[in-house]
Amino acid sequence: MRVADVPDPVVREPGDAVVRVTRAAICGSDLHYLHGKTPIEPGDVIGHEAVGFVESAGPGVTRFSPGDRVIVSFDLACGACWFCSKGQTALCDDVRVLGGGPFGGSVPGAQAERVLVPAADVNLLLVPGGLDDERALFVGDVLTTGYYAASLAGIAPGDVVAVVGAGPVGFFCVQAARVMGAGKVFSIDPDRPRLALAAMVGAEPVDPADRHPESVLAEATGGRGADVAIEAVGSTPAFERAVGVVRRGGTVAVVGVYAGETAQIQLGVYWARALTLRFAGLCPIHAWWERALAEVEAGRIDPMPLISHRLPLEEAPLGYELFERREATKVVLLP
Numbered sequence: 001m002r003v004a005d006v007p008d009p010v011v012r013e014p015g016d017a018v019v020r021v022t023r024a025a026i027c028g029s030d031l032h033y034l035h036g037k038t039p040i041e042p043g044d045v046i047g048h049e050a051v052g053f054v055e056s057a058g059p060g061v062t063r064f065s066p067g068d069r070v071i072v073s074f075d076l077a078c079g080a081c082w083f084c085s086k087g088q089t090a091l092c093d094d095v096r097v098l099g100g101g102p103f104g105g106s107v108p109g110a111q112a113e114r115v116l117v118p119a120a121d122v123n124l125l126l127v128p129g130g131l132d133d134e135r136a137l138f139v140g141d142v143l144t145t146g147y148y149a150a151s152l153a154g155i156a157p158g159d160v161v162a163v164v165g166a167g168p169v170g171f172f173c174v175q176a177a178r179v180m181g182a183g184k185v186f187s188i189d190p191d192r193p194r195l196a197l198a199a200m201v202g203a204e205p206v207d208p209a210d211r212h213p214e215s216v217l218a219e220a221t222g223g224r225g226a227d228v229a230i231e232a233v234g235s236t237p238a239f240e241r242a243v244g245v246v247r248r249g250g251t252v253a254v255v256g257v258y259a260g261e262t263a264q265i266q267l268g269v270y271w272a273r274a275l276t277l278r279f280a281g282l283c284p285i286h287a288w289w290e291r292a293l294a295e296v297e298a299g300r301i302d303p304m305p306l307i308s309h310r311l312p313l314e315e316a317p318l319g320y321e322l323f324e325r326r327e328a329t330k331v332v333l334l335p
């Protein structure tokens with residue numbers, strides 16, 4: 001991971017906009033490049049969480065003008081295909097991921113001074129006047145992803161919800177579950193500082209080294225287990241934990257990213273337990289970000305406790321080290 005000078009992006013297609021980035025963030029998904037879970041080419045610009053202002057826009061951009069403060073969506077959709085018309089923008093025929101390497105369509109990313117956003121009318125969202133950049137920043141990815149995961153899980157008022165993983169995505173799953181009327185929300189993670197953050201926004205922290213999560217959830221529900229579990233890690237043990245803590249007839253929503261992992265599933269057990277599994281895929285940010293942003297504006301979802309470090313863009317490699325070592329919960333880069 002290094003910082004280098006690259007050519008400034010320029011508008012090429014009529015729908016393109018160039019955004020001058022004022023805040024970018026390092027995401028758990030960026031670590032997948034370091035760990036080799038997602039491929040990347042040497043010299044690729046990564047980063048997909050950003051807020052900034054429009055610097056220039058092609059003639060086809062009708063919703064934004066230079067100077068507008070905007071949030072960038074991490075997944076880039078065309079806005080015109082069958083899937084996009086159904087709000088399934090992450091399943092778009094032409095879906096790409098900002099800074100997502102060859103699998104993401106090789107679009108240069110947003111941990112940079114400037115980023116080119118294709119189909120800007122679709123892939124940008126205006127930041128409301130009163131909202132500062134840092135509160136808006138995560139709406140383009142982890143915040144809205146947490147909101148989407150909680151929605152996908154179909155939380156009914158009073159439900160007992162277990163969120164496996166208390167990273168940034170889990171942190172927002174907790175807040176979204178509460179907004180959606182969950183009775184109790186349990187946050188399960190072996191990382192103490194992250195558990196403390198989840199507790200700060202209303203979760204009951206469960207460190208598996210202290211207490212067996214299956215027992216904790218059973219005790220909280222008259223022996224049944226959680227109504228809903230959200231898997232916000234992306235590993236086989238986390239998936240198995242989510243399935244383990246949920247009750248018969250419960251729902252497991254899987255928002256953690258999977259690539260080559262496998263799990264042995266005894267179909268009869270899933271069948272007899274009448275489990276509902278919902279795989280999130282990439283979050284269709286566009287379908288959810290206005291709702292998620294409204295919750296931030298109303299103060300019902302608060303991103304600020306998550307930010308542990310602010311670094312100039314030049315120090316991005318240090319930010320990656322801190323995040324990788326879990327000394328940082330969320331690193332914000334200032335280009």
Ligand code: NAD
Nearest residue numbers: 028029165167168169189191232233234238256257282283
């Ligand atoms: P992160 O790596 O910062 O956090 C993951 C957390 O999980 C850590 O706190 C870790 O201690 C915890 N953990 C690891 N193994 C665990 C286990 N077995 N049980 C409980 N906790 C465990 O990542 P993040 O930014 O919070 O993202 C979480 C996942 O969501 C990643 O896989 C990321 O790629 C994915 N993600 C998905 C989407 C999407 O569109 N579906 C969007 C953003 C992020």
Ligand code: ZN
Nearest residue numbers: 078081084092
């Ligand atoms: Zn599309």
